[in-house]
Amino acid sequence: LNQYLVDMVRSCERGAGAPTKALPLPLLRLHELDPTRDDPWVRGGPVGPACAMIAGAWFLPREIELSTSRASLVSLETGPDDNPAVRWFLPASKTDQEARGGSRAHGCACGDAGSMLSCPYHAIVLQLRRLRRMFPDRWDGDAPHRDLPLFPDADGQAPSKDAMVATIVEAARRLEVTLTSADGSGRVSGHSLRVTGAQGLARLGVDTWAI
Numbered sequence: 001l002n003q004y005l006v007d008m009v010r011s012c013e014r015g016a017g018a019p020t021k022a023l024p025l026p027l028l029r030l031h032e033l034d035p036t037r038d039d040p041w042v043r044g045g046p047v048g049p050a051c052a053m054i055a056g057a058w059f060l061p062r063e064i065e066l067s068t069s070r071a072s073l074v075s076l077e078t079g080p081d082d083n084p085a086v087r088w089f090l091p092a093s094k095t096d097q098e099a100r101g102g103s104r105a106h107g108c109a110c111g112d113a114g115s116m117l118s119c120p121y122h123a124i125v126l127q128l129r130r131l132r133r134m135f136p137d138r139w140d141g142d143a144p145h146r147d148l149p150l151f152p153d154a155d156g157q158a159p160s161k162d163a164m165v166a167t168i169v170e171a172a173r174r175l176e177v178t179l180t181s182a183d184g185s186g187r188v189s190g191h192s193l194r195v196t197g198a199q200g201l202a203r204l205g206v207d208t209w210a211i
Helices: 002-013 027-033 049-059 063-068 120-134 161-174 192-204
Strands: 074-078 084-090 102-107
Touching (some): 027 049, 027 161, 049 102, 049 120, 049 161, 049 192, 063 161, 102 120, 161 192
Antiparallel strands (some): 074 084
16 A cells, blocks of 8 residues: 555656746846836836835845735835935734734945945835825825835736736846746746845845845
């Protein structure tokens, strides 16, 4: 009986191969997508899609978290050495045993370049300005309404998971990144921004904290 079960499992697994891995985007080239543009790249996708890609890579949210996070969950602060910083309050995750959620902060990454080089701080600043300009009736003074998504679609609603994944794939296409590895073991997917951040920030020597 044991040999029968072993043979059955081997038969089911034959040719299945390893799970498909998410391919990364080039972190330091994300600014080439033009964070100043408002228009969604795909039907139902977020406004300010380049800002969504930059913020997603630096803060490591999953695509569904990027779709549903609210503008009220980010705050602009002053970090060490008076460097401007942005803090994003992220929801509970599978690695958060007590389901308390947490926050992550990043300072301005422009350095001495004088331009917004895939900078998480300026990506969020641009996005908040965009939201205030495009959805003025969903603000109370300087604060966005609690239900206003950080990266809404053109109607001010949270994009679907599929629309956010399609936006990530479109970002890869615009950067001329290979969408699928030659052996089929990897492809650009909804988790690609997490891989982009984890690998790119590690190369920059930035401490990463996956949530």
